[in-house]
Amino acid sequence: MAPIREMLAGTGLTEQQWRVLRVLDEFGPMDASRLSREAGLMASSLTRIVQSMMTDGLVTRETPASDRRRQVIGIASRGQKVLVENRDAALEIAENLRDRLGERDLERLLDLLEALAEVDPRN
């Protein structure tokens, strides 16, 4: 992930914040539980990450009337800006990885990691 960190160096975003934005960009606004699953972040970490992203104008948060326990997170304007400015570079990094490792090996790796995760479903 070092290349991603380099990409984000100028923006002040962390990898995890970037992941939050990407998930929201892909699936649209969602509540914190799902967001934490999709982004691979623990709920307690996500709480704090969203807080700092809100004060940085990267995301918005609102409580739906249907269930006032929930927090629905969405992309804010500065978040949209960061996404637009870095999407291409991120794709390039991903392609570069695929090229260097090889399509086949990358897929094998992902499969094996998934199998590993299922050995102990807590993760």
Add this chain to the structure above:
Amino acid sequence: MAPIREMLAGTGLTEQQWRVLRVLDEFGPMDASRLSREAGLMASSLTRIVQSMMTDGLVTRETPASDRRRQVIGIASRGQKVLVENRDAALEIAENLRDRLGERDLERLLDLLEALAEVDPRN
């Protein structure tokens, strides 16, 4: 690594502290640079980890006269005790993983991870 954490729950050790003990147990005393490589810890993290392990009586630290920049880390008595008390359980956890994932897949996974690390040698 969750099972390892469970194993250590009673001891007050962290995964990383356990890794430090295991490396020292396998290779004997060594300086901090090598220890950080072998245990997969950043030098700055290792500094703090060794400090807290020293105050917990898990490891010792001394400066060799030949190079007074170095810190040679060794196992202290309580560290030896923790090792002895958990070595078997740790082996069992490793075997269990090998069984569940399969010898072949585990090896493939390790190979692929190594290849991945070499794509970007910074890690």
Add this chain to the structure above:
DNA sequence: TATCAATAGTTGATATGTTAAGCAAATTCC
């Protein structure tokens, strides 16, 4: 419907990851 249990998030404490800056001892090199 009053209670109890489950769900969704939050917070606090502690440990590590990451980066940058800094210090002291050893090495290099003119």
Add this chain to the structure above:
DNA sequence: GGAATTTGCTTAACATATCAACTATTGATA
């Protein structure tokens, strides 16, 4: 042999991981 560089380690600052405890809602149920 002394300035400049490199090496080995440490510290500081900030972010996340992990676990436990806690609040507020909602849902279930007797």
